[in-house]
Amino acid sequence: MVPTLSESSADGGGSRRFIYVTAALAALNGLLFGFDTGVISGALLYVHSDFLVSPAFQSLGLGAGVVKEFIVSGTLAGAIVGAAVGGRLADAFGRRRLILAGAAVFFGGSLVMAAASDVYWLIGGRVVVGLAIGVASVVGPLYISEIAPPAIRGSLVSFNQLAVTIGILCAYFVNYAFSGAGAWRYMLGAGMVPAAVLALGMAYMPESPRWLFENGRAERARQILRRSHSDEQVETEIAEIREAQAQEEAGLAELLKPWVRPALVVGIGLAIFQQVTGINTVIYYAPTILNQTGLSASSSIIATVGIGLINVAMTVVAIALVDRVGRRKLLLTGLGGMVVMLAILGGVFYVGLGGALGWAATVCLMLFVGSFAIGLGPVFWLLISEIYPTSVRGSAMGAASLCNWAANLVMGLSFLSIVDAIGTDYTFWALGVLTLVALLFSNRLVPETKGRTLEEIEADLRERYLTQQSGEFDGESDYGAD
Numbered sequence: 289m290v291p292t293l294s295e296s297s298a299d300g301g302g303s304r305r306f307i308y309v310t311a312a313l314a315a316l317n318g319l320l321f322g323f324d325t326g327v328i329s330g331a332l333l334y335v336h337s338d339f340l341v342s343p344a345f346q347s348l349g350l351g352a353g354v355v356k357e358f359i360v361s362g363t364l365a366g367a368i369v370g371a372a373v374g375g376r377l378a379d380a381f382g383r384r385r386l387i388l389a390g391a392a393v394f395f396g397g398s399l400v401m402a403a404a405s406d407v408y409w410l411i412g413g414r415v416v417v418g419l420a421i422g423v424a425s426v427v428g429p430l431y432i433s434e435i436a437p438p439a440i441r442g443s444l445v446s447f448n449q450l451a452v453t454i455g456i457l458c459a460y461f462v463n464y465a466f467s468g469a470g471a472w473r474y475m476l477g478a479g480m481v482p483a484a485v486l487a488l489g490m491a492y493m494p495e496s497p498r499w500l501f502e503n504g505r506a507e508r509a510r511q512i513l514r515r516s517h518s519d520e521q522v523e524t525e526i527a528e529i530r531e532a533q534a535q536e537e538a539g540l541a542e543l544l545k546p547w548v549r550p551a552l553v554v555g556i557g558l559a560i561f562q563q564v565t566g567i568n569t570v571i572y573y574a575p576t577i578l579n580q581t582g583l584s585a586s587s588s589i590i591a592t593v594g595i596g597l598i599n600v601a602m603t604v605v606a607i608a609l610v611d612r613v614g615r616r617k618l619l620l621t622g623l624g625g626m627v628v629m630l631a632i633l634g635g636v637f638y639v640g641l642g643g644a645l646g647w648a649a650t651v652c653l654m655l656f657v658g659s660f661a662i663g664l665g666p667v668f669w670l671l672i673s674e675i676y677p678t679s680v681r682g683s684a685m686g687a688a689s690l691c692n693w694a695a696n697l698v699m700g701l702s703f704l705s706i707v708d709a710i711g712t713d714y715t716f717w718a719l720g721v722l723t724l725v726a727l728l729f730s731n732r733l734v735p736e737t738k739g740r741t742l743e744e745i746e747a748d749l750r751e752r753y754l755t756q757q758s759g760e761f762d763g764e765s766d767y768g769a770d
């Protein structure tokens with residue numbers, strides 16, 4: 289029987305408050321990404337009046353669509369670098385310190401964008417913001433997963449994805465507030481606010497107990513764990529961490545060990561599928577897509593608020609269900625819904641827009657985002673915080689995040705160009721085919737980790753490999769099991 293939080297707490301309400309406050313603050317890492325993703329979608333409608341017609345870009349012979357792709361992708365290029373180094377930095381310097389550093393970098397990048405004198409400074413500021421987002425995408429879920437009790441770890445780690453959706457929604461409101469004057473600088477500069485809140489909040493939060501133990505500070509790790517565990521459970525968890533540590537060789541090379549390979553395949557596979565199924569391109573270019581339905585620029589921004597509300601609402605549903613229903617069922621259900629919506633969207637654009645069909649496209653976009661929000665959105669980040677060995681979890685999450693951001697960059701750089709080349713209808717159908725492949729992949733390989741400690745998940749990986757080597761493996765394991 290899986291213990292409830294109150295059963296796994298030394299002081300009931302106090303420990304609940306500590307865990308939820310800590311997780312909520314750490315989840316602001318996700319809000320930074322969400323805010324930047326949402327705010328650039330509105331700013332793109334107005335930046336062209338200042339920069340896209342500049343002689344510098346006209347001399348390069350680049351169209352407005354290509355320049356928009358460069359602006360969007362500046363953050364993604366920076367995020368690739370941030371994700372590549374974020375895991376190793378988290379293992380070397382600690383989760384909390386890296387969160388504080390990331391908040392400071394995001395603040396600086398937002399200031400650069402708001403004050404940009406030309407499009408090159410704007411793209412440069414977006415690269416700086418991307419560095420912070422890439423680091424945050426690794427260290428936020430990692431920190432929460434290592435401080436949360438197993439019984440509610442799924443819900444708490446999913447706070448990060450909820451924060452992403454709230455960040456997108458907040459950005460849409462900011463876009464609308466400044467859309468009348470076309471004040472894109474205020475839109476982009478508003479990112480300094482959540483960065484400051486994250487830094488101030490994390491200044492009072494503790495370090496990850498697992499990281500402390502791995503770095504020789506066992507007593508401090510016990511003190512932190514006692515705020516959410518009974519004394520008996522603290523010692524049990526410390527013993528599990530010690531046992532796992534004794535079996536592991538820290539370093540990126542551990543990821544290439546045969547027994548870790550199934551987790552590596554799952555993490556990287558989901559990282560790529562989360563992007564090539566089209567979610568962030570829809571968010572980046574939602575106003576542009578809705579513009580094609582005949583809506584004005586301001587009306588398109590208002591419509592995106594509806595998309596943002598659906599995104600937040602369905603993420604809340606996912607958080608409520610993930611520790612009861614399980615990761616796999618939510619993932620498969622969400623992917624199935626995405627396939628259906630992409631097929632319908634392609635059909636709507638194929639038939640032609642205007643009138644009722646334009647509104648049908650808007651509703652389908654909402655349902656597509658909602659399907660993502662209940663499955664692939666939160667489940668991906670949750671799983672990669674759970675399925676890797678403790679000593680290389682930061683590096684492993686960095687590798688998965690790196691692949692996620694690389695796929696995001698490819699999609700951000702190419703989406704408008706692909707639409708121009710083959711049409712919106714065939715673009716959505718192509719995304720639908722990729723989503724169907726993601727559904728088959730997930731059904732075959734993704735494990736269920738509900739209600740299990742991180743050390744139990746790691747032990748299953750080892751046992752699975754050993755039984756395969758001995759010829760006794762019967763195909764039954766948590767990898768690919770319901």
